[in-house]
Amino acid sequence: MGDSATVTVESVVPGQSGANLPPDRFLDREEGWLRFNQRVLELAEDVETPLLERARYLAIFSSNLDEFFMVRVAGLKRRLATGVAVTAATRHHPRALLQRVSAVSRELVLRQARCFHESVAPALAEAGISIVRWDQLDDTERRRMHRFFHGSIYPVLTPFAVDPAHPFPYISGRSLNLAVTVRDPENGRTMFARVKMPSVLPRFIDLGRERFVPVEDVVAGHLSVLFEGMEVLEHHAFRVTRNADLEVDEDETDDLVTSLENELRRRRFGPLVRLEVEETISEDVLNILRRELGADDEEVYRVPGPLNLAGLDQIADLPRPELRFPPMVPVEPQVLTQDDFFAAVRRRDLLVHHPYESFTTTTERFLAMAAADPKVVAVKQTLYRTSGDSTIVEALIDAARAGKEVVVLVEIKARFDEQNNISWARKLEEAGCHVVYGVVGLKTHCKLALVVRQDDDGVLRRYCHVGTGNYNPSTARIYEDFGLFSADPEAGEDLSDLFNHLTGFSRKSAYRRLLVAPAALREGLMERIRGEIANHEQGRPARIRIKVNSLVDEDVIDGLYAASRAGVPVDLWVRGSCVLRPGVDGLSENIRVRSILGRFLEHSRIFVFENGGEPQVWLGSADLMPRNLDRRVEALIRVADPDQRRRLVDLMDLAMADTTASWRMAADGEWTRVTRDSGDHHLLDIQNALRNDRHLRVVDG
Incomplete structure (x- = not known):
């Protein structure tokens, strides 16, 4: 990737970064989301996908589209109805956006119907499963x-x-x-x-x-x-x-x-x-x-x-294992088979990758042990979404009944899980837990657990878990996420400070190992983007790698454009909507955007900054959207262990490699699925590779 004209560090200051950039540098968020759902549909259309899984992808496509209309289309219509017809970043009027959304949605729905009637239904019938x-x-x-x-x-x-x-x-x-x-x-x-x-x-x-x-x-x-x-x-x-x-x-x-x-x-x-x-x-x-x-x-x-x-979904659940993905048995990190959980985390931070590594023997076990261990004196937890029969919630109830101090922040405004969360909140309160509902005006989306334990050495020590996914045992089997366990005093102080902020009154914004929204996460990321530009200008190693579900924040995108214009390579792994245009001469020729969809829902958020050759790596709950950076409580934790940093960097590089199957985004917003090389050989399926190769996903140290 070649250098381009020097871009000053100041050019990526939020609110000022777009001053000299082309006005058409953003794509429509709504169409970007529809193109994500198109990628789901392409999995259903793929005859190499197991048959019942193709049926499930058709079901997911329909459920996704329902939610899109219930939320995104509804929002556009509400803006029109109330007269607040503000143009989007693309300068398209909501009326024009609605017309475009309607056209693309119709095209995709008819395409789904063709897939069902002409491909999936006949294949099901051939396999002895008929919808008549x-x-x-x-x-x-x-x-x-x-x-x-x-x-x-x-x-x-x-x-x-x-x-x-x-x-x-x-x-x-x-x-x-x-x-x-x-x-x-x-x-x-x-x-x-x-x-x-x-x-x-x-x-x-x-x-x-x-x-x-x-x-x-x-x-x-x-x-x-x-x-x-x-x-x-x-x-x-x-x-x-x-x-x-x-x-x-x-x-x-x-x-x-x-x-x-x-x-x-x-x-x-x-x-x-x-x-x-x-x-x-x-x-x-x-x-x-x-x-x-x-x-x-x-x-x-x-x-x-x-x-x-x-x-x-009902058809996809039929007991026909030969028509489904092969079963996967998550592994338990070896260090936990050799030692007590708390002792293992005291010695070294533990990074786990779900669903390849077991959620049951790590996160659920962590909280169940905290509830049963007489040395544990307090448990604090955030809950955004959880399952209907949550072992996590039961552990918190057990801890409270055992006389421990239990504080649970339940986000009852989690969309489509509101009633479920209200029910859990009441059960927790009845058990004696202190239940709070977060900060007024903000959703609490961060995934945090803090266990305070009086260890055998007499020290009152804090054990932390920071995750990228919800404390939901059901989705943990199909969502790809990371969780970091740590007994590091700095991480413990950070989580204590953040929980005190969430349950009381505080304007704290500076933490030790955390970047927290809305006070400091946006500026923390922008500062690191500026740092990569400065490193490149000084001849030091510079590179940005980011994995998120959605990339729609204009300030961050302008910052990434500025990094590209300065010559900094930028690799973006985006599952869903992306409004950045990659590969535009003079704007983003140093930016690549890839997407990976498959058996597991890619859900983790990872941020890697080359930092002059000593990569700084963060993971957490935040996507690059205005709501995450400005209207939610989000947290990223800095990964301190060198082996774990290397593991995450290697994962990012593997996903972006030309030898890995993925969807690749063009400047016009179109995505092309690439699954074979020039010799018609299958490219690497990263999820299968992680599922089959234990060494790719486990670092025992």
């Missing part, structure tokens, strides 16, 4: 479905007629419905009705012998029972997506939990952002839905049925 429609059922199956309907569906169905005495019913978000038109044979009058599919039923009804039928087909096959004496003229499936963002003014409420619960009840009734209908729907019925739901043309998505392919 009602008219494909044989007589035996129909008789079975008649019994199932009367026993399990009919009792919970409620058809809603629409006439002057019965206004159009409210359609809750993400519910699957049938729009039905019937005629009264006595007077010839035509009427409209809506039938909602019961949420207690699976998406696909099991016919036996690995044959399944969509639930709406079973209901549609029995409409004559629901509308006895009427002539059923037509029926069509439809589905509504609504704005699911919550708005709670923390400055105006005395009880945050109660206010949030009220908002959760209102979430089902948010404004419509998308109406999905099967492509076979008649114009008459579609016009009724448009009118009654208030849907604009751009909000209507006509797609081949069945709708809501997120339900394919």
